[in-house]
Amino acid sequence: MRQSAVKLQPRSPSRRAELQALDDNQLVTSFLNGTTNAFDILVDRYQSRLLNFVYRTVGDRERAEDLVQEVFIRVYRHLARFDQGKKFSTWIYTIASNLAKNELRNRARNPLVYFQTMTSTWEDEDRPLEFEDSTARPDDAFERRHLRELVEAGVRRLPAHHRQVFVLRELEGRSYEEIAEMTNCNLGTVKSRLNRARAAFAEIVRPAM
Amino acid sequence: MLRRPSLSCREFQHHHVEYVDGLLSGEVRRACDLHLAGCASCAARDVQIRRALLTLQVLPEISPSAHFRARLNVRLAAEASRRALTFPGAFHDSRRPDARWWIVASALAASAALLALAPGRPAAVSPAGSAPVVAQATVAPSPAPPAALKGPVSGARAGSSRAAPRFEALPGTVPLGRAPLPPPLSGVRLQTVTYLGQ
Ligand SMILES: [Zn+2]
Numbered sequence: 001m002r003q004s005a006v007k008l009q010p011r012s013p014s015r016r017a018e019l020q021a022l023d024d025n026q027l028v029t030s031f032l033n034g035t036t037n038a039f040d041i042l043v044d045r046y047q048s049r050l051l052n053f054v055y056r057t058v059g060d061r062e063r064a065e066d067l068v069q070e071v072f073i074r075v076y077r078h079l080a081r082f083d084q085g086k087k088f089s090t091w092i093y094t095i096a097s098n099l100a101k102n103e104l105r106n107r108a109r110n111p112l113v114y115f116q117t118m119t120s121t122w123e124d125e126d127r128p129l130e131f132e133d134s135t136a137r138p139d140d141a142f143e144r145r146h147l148r149e150l151v152e153a154g155v156r157r158l159p160a161h162h163r164q165v166f167v168l169r170e171l172e173g174r175s176y177e178e179i180a181e182m183t184n185c186n187l188g189t190v191k192s193r194l195n196r197a198r199a200a201f202a203e204i205v206r207p208a209m
Numbered sequence: 210m211l212r213r214p215s216l217s218c219r220e221f222q223h224h225h226v227e228y229v230d231g232l233l234s235g236e237v238r239r240a241c242d243l244h245l246a247g248c249a250s251c252a253a254r255d256v257q258i259r260r261a262l263l264t265l266q267v268l269p270e271i272s273p274s275a276h277f278r279a280r281l282n283v284r285l286a287a288e289a290s291r292r293a294l295t296f297p298g299a300f301h302d303s304r305r306p307d308a309r310w311w312i313v314a315s316a317l318a319a320s321a322a323l324l325a326l327a328p329g330r331p332a333a334v335s336p337a338g339s340a341p342v343v344a345q346a347t348v349a350p351s352p353a354p355p356a357a358l359k360g361p362v363s364g365a366r367a368g369s370s371r372a373a374p375r376f377e378a379l380p381g382t383v384p385l386g387r388a389p390l391p392p393p394l395s396g397v398r399l400q401t402v403t404y405l406g407q
């Protein structure tokens with residue numbers, strides 16, 4: 001038993017480095033062939049990206065973490081059936097995107113839960129900002145913080161289906177084609193939503209510019 | 210000398226997304242340039258949108274919380290163990306003769322790791338019944354698996370009305386057939402295997 005566990009779970013740094021050199025689809029193949037650490041590398045690769053995407057879409061950090069966990073569970077569960085002719089990143093974002101969309105739909109049915117969640121998030125975000133330069137002048141920090149709040153609010157205020165496309169494009173840098181696949185829309189819809197989302201967002205943040 | 214814009218405002222706006230992203234082909238891009246040069250209203254809108262998009266740079270990147278990975282490992286181990294119970298023998302191939310026990314070990318290891326390392330998130334936001342359920346189910350599997358093992362361990366908050374996720378087909382997957390099951394999860398710790406072997 002011990003011997004087999006050691007074989008199954010190679011933990012040497014060089015083996016890990018070998019895995020890290022693989023692209024996503026190679027990692028999937030490797031995992032399905034029994035290299036269990038390959039899944040860890042996929043999680044390493046996507047956890048922060050997905051968290052940022054889901055957080056910007058649903059606006060609630062704690063819930064975003066729960067949803068990203070769910071993404072990985074589903075990936076794990078369905079990996080054997082993943083069509084390897086496709087891009088893994090598109091597939092995993094599609095799963096994340098669907099979960100985020102369901103979350104927003106559930107909230108629309110349950111506005112009270114949504115409100116409580118959002119206000120707790122706001123309180124949490126009132127803490128001092130780690131990303132600010134501590135050597136900057138206080139008014140700079142204030143202005144920067146004000147701008148950040150406005151920008152965050154601007155993203156949050158976009159209608160859900162516009163926000164999803166907006167976040168995928170502007171914050172995740174996804175191509176229109178990928179977004180179309182992830183959101184199950186055609187290209188024209190993606191561009192049109194992006195166009196409207198940009199215009200609405202620009203209107204919201206205009207006072208700060 | 211003012212030249213008449215070759216695109217209408219509506220046409221220009223139709224192309225604006227790709228124009229801003231630099232994705233237009235030469236001819237259409239030149240037509241858009243031309244329109245901007247002759248249309249103050251579209252030019253103002255263009256500038257406003259470009260400046261607005263720049264402000265997105267102030268948004269900080271967030272990182273997963275300290276316990277994110279430990280929680281995930283517990284849930285993945287539970288998933289591996291659920292699969293082992295749902296598809297007995299699924300992992301019993303020549304390469305992994307004792308993989309089922311290994312899954313149990315991995316589930317217990319992840320649970321123990323979480324309990325030992327993490328002070329824990331508030332109960333209200335913990336994934337529903339993760340670690341204890343795994344241990345229970347693996348020690349004494351019943352003919353009908355416990356409810357928590359039939360579906361994924363839901364991350365939904367207790368008390369919320371969010372439905373537990375179901376096992377539905379995902380986009381981008383090949384149809385069910387004889388697709389191989391994923392191997393049991395990584396994250397097993399050697400010391401746990403040793404513990405079981407004692
Ligand atoms: Zn115009």
